[in-house]
Amino acid sequence: MVALTLSASVPGLKPAECIGSLCPPATMVQSTVLFSGLYLIALGTGGIKPCVSSFGADQFDKTDPSERVRKASFFNWFYFTINIGAFVSSTVLVWIQENYGWELGFLIPTVFMGLATMSFFFGTPLYRFQKPRGSPITSVCQVLVAAYRKSNLKVPEDSTDGYKKIFFPLISCLN
Amino acid sequence: MYRFLDKAAIISEGDANTNPWKLCTVTQVEEVKILLRLVPIWASGIIFSVLHSQIYTLFVQQGRCMKRTIGLFEIPPATLGMFDTASVLISVPIYDRVIVPLVRRFTGLAKGFTELQRMGIGLFVSVLSLTFAAIVETVRLQLARDLDLVESGDIVPLNIFWQIPQYFLMGTAGVFFFVGRIEFFYEQSPDSMRSLCSAWALLTTTLGNYLSSLIITLVAYLSGKDCWIPSDNINNGHLDYFFWLLVSLGSVNIPVFVFFSVKYTHMKV
Numbered sequence: 305m306v307a308l309t310l311s312a313s314v315p316g317l318k319p320a321e322c323i324g325s326l327c328p329p330a331t332m333v334q335s336t337v338l339f340s341g342l343y344l345i346a347l348g349t350g351g352i353k354p355c356v357s358s359f360g361a362d363q364f365d366k367t368d369p370s371e372r373v374r375k376a377s378f379f380n381w382f383y384f385t386i387n388i389g390a391f392v393s394s395t396v397l398v399w400i401q402e403n404y405g406w407e408l409g410f411l412i413p414t415v416f417m418g419l420a421t422m423s424f425f426f427g428t429p430l431y432r433f434q435k436p437r438g439s440p441i442t443s444v445c446q447v448l449v450a451a452y453r454k455s456n457l458k459v460p461e462d463s464t465d466g467y468k469k470i471f472f473p474l475i476s477c478l479n
Numbered sequence: 480m481y482r483f484l485d486k487a488a489i490i491s492e493g494d495a496n497t498n499p500w501k502l503c504t505v506t507q508v509e510e511v512k513i514l515l516r517l518v519p520i521w522a523s524g525i526i527f528s529v530l531h532s533q534i535y536t537l538f539v540q541q542g543r544c545m546k547r548t549i550g551l552f553e554i555p556p557a558t559l560g561m562f563d564t565a566s567v568l569i570s571v572p573i574y575d576r577v578i579v580p581l582v583r584r585f586t587g588l589a590k591g592f593t594e595l596q597r598m599g600i601g602l603f604v605s606v607l608s609l610t611f612a613a614i615v616e617t618v619r620l621q622l623a624r625d626l627d628l629v630e631s632g633d634i635v636p637l638n639i640f641w642q643i644p645q646y647f648l649m650g651t652a653g654v655f656f657f658v659g660r661i662e663f664f665y666e667q668s669p670d671s672m673r674s675l676c677s678a679w680a681l682l683t684t685t686l687g688n689y690l691s692s693l694i695i696t697l698v699a700y701l702s703g704k705d706c707w708i709p710s711d712n713i714n715n716g717h718l719d720y721f722f723w724l725l726v727s728l729g730s731v732n733i734p735v736f737v738f739f740s741v742k743y744t745h746m747k748v
Contacts, residue, residue, distance in 0.1 A: 354677035357661050362673075369589070376590035379662045380575045383654065387567040394561045437671040440510075447503045447511045450487035454501075457486050 305414040307341030313407040357382055363432050484508050510669040517667060517676070519739035520595070521683060523602070526732040527656050528687025529694065530605045530725055533612070534563050534649050536691070537721070538642065540713055541616060544632070545639045554639065562643060566650025574654055594663035595740040601656025602736055606729035608648035613722035615641050623714040632712030698724070 311317045317337050319330040330338070360382060364375040393413070401409035487503040539559050547554045582591035592600070615637075622628075623635045660680055668676035698707055698721060707717040 350678070353681055354679075355674045358665055358673040358677050361665050373589045376662065377575055379658050379665075380571050380654075383658045383661070384568065384571040387564045387571075391561055391564040391568060394558055394564065398555075398558060434670070440669075440672040440675050443503075443507050443671070444511050444514065446499050447484060447487045447507050449500050450503045451484045451508075454486040454489060457489055 305341070305345065305410065305417050307337050307344065309407070309410040309414045311338045311341060312405075312410050359431075362434050484511055510672065513667065513669055514672070514676075516743060517664070520598075520663070520736070520743060521680060523598075523732055523736040523739070524656075524660060524680065524683030525687045525690060526728060527602055527605060527652075528684045529691045530609055530729050531649060531653060531656075531684075532688050532691045533609070533722075533725065534646065535560060537708070537718060538612065538645065538649075541612070541619070541718060542639055542642055544634055544713055545619065545642070546634060546636050547639050559639075559642070559646070562646035563650045563653075566647040567654055570651045570654045592659075594659045594666065595744065597659030598656050598663065599733070599736060599740065601652045601654075601659060602729065602733050604648055604655060605652035606726055606733070608645045608652060609722050609726045609729060611648060612642075612645040613719050613726060615645065616719035616722055620714065620717070620719060629714050630712075632714050635714065694724075695721075 311334065317334055319328060319334055357379065360378060361375055364371040364378065366372065397409055397412065400412065485508060488505045488508050490502060542559045579591035583589065586592070591597075618641075619635050619637050622637055626635070628635055661677065664676040664680045665673055695708060702708075702717075706715075707721050709716045
């Protein structure tokens with residue numbers, strides 16, 4: 305967001321003004337700043353979107369029935385707040401960009417994003433944390449590789465439950 | 480069906496070393512099975528997002544060629560998307576405060592519907608939205624023919640407020656499907672994979688958008704001379720046929736989704 309704001313406001317980073325119908329093209333540096341801003345937003349969104357709903361829901365105690373109901377409600381209001389943001393940006397911010405220019409239009413969300421990040425970090429002592437358990441993708445790959453390596457073995461004939469009872473203690477020991 | 484994966488947890492000779500690429504825990508194997516069971520439910524999101532993405536693309540195109548002035552004020556086409564967010568802002572409180580308590584009385588479930596039921600309803604409402612869009616477009620094109628606006632591509636004097644039902648229904652469909660999906664993937668995924676599964680669910684939106692572009696390209700190619708979606712003048716096209724195509728696509732998706740949901744629920748029990 306900072307890169308986008310800069311590329312819309314700092315004279316050196318924004319393409320020169322048009323003279324009549326003649327518009328000078330953006331320089332290499334100018335496009336690099338603009339596009340790195342856009343790609344950073346994509347990267348940041350990819351990181352925040354799936355985590356923020358999961359982390360929010362992690363704050364509820366699974367074992368408490370009343371908190372379970374409130375957790376279901378949380379997902380509704382989570383979606384609600386995202387849409388408040390979208391609503392404000394498609395009305396108020398569009399209007400500001402049309403009437404006051406892109407500088408202010410980008411500056412306002414940048415400032416708010418900064419404030420949001422700060423308030424998120426200030427809340428740290430209040431959060432409930434789940435223990436991180438390493439990359440799940442590694443774990444999935446391990447299962448696929450191990451199953452492939454042992455594809456010639458036979459699964460014990462008894463029911464799946466039976467063999468779990470036999471092997472689970474053994475395997476837990478190994479870990 | 481997933482017995483192949485069980486082999487990853489079998490101890491064979493020479494497994495004394497604990498190489499995790501040769502021997503996995505049963506928990507690990509079970510987690511992978513859970514992921515595989517989620518795949519069909521996950522895939523249904525792709526079709527939903529094809530339908531949902533029309534809000535930002537062809538609904539706007541359609542709105543562009545409708546009467547947008549209220550008194551002296553003209554609604555810019557770019558702000559039409561706000562009907563979608565506005566409908567979410569209206570329907571979330573209604574859903575959370577009215578529908579859930581009401582449904583709870585019948586189902587006895589604290590949260591009203593199960594996540595899968597909720598997603599299914601979302602799919603149905605999205606098809607309903609496209610049906611309205613198709614009807615509005617049929618009327619609009621008929622009007623364009625009657626008033627001789629087909630060649631000029633001018634604005635057809637049909638009020639833009641006729642688009643409200645389609646926007647509103649799609650917004651509501653999002654409340655059912657998207658929120659149901661966030662909840663479903665959070666609840667069903669293994670503990671260590673919550674964020675991964677949520678990220679994975681969001682991927683369907685991307686895939687849906689690509690699929691939507693692909694369908695539009697294919698339709699443009701196949702419809703040839705009497706193009707359904709001309710880029711310059713939609714009065715000369717057949718956007719209504721395209722919307723009906725999406726209605727049928729969405730309608731086929733519903734029974735497939737129901738089949739896999741029922742199967743999924745049985746597997747868990």
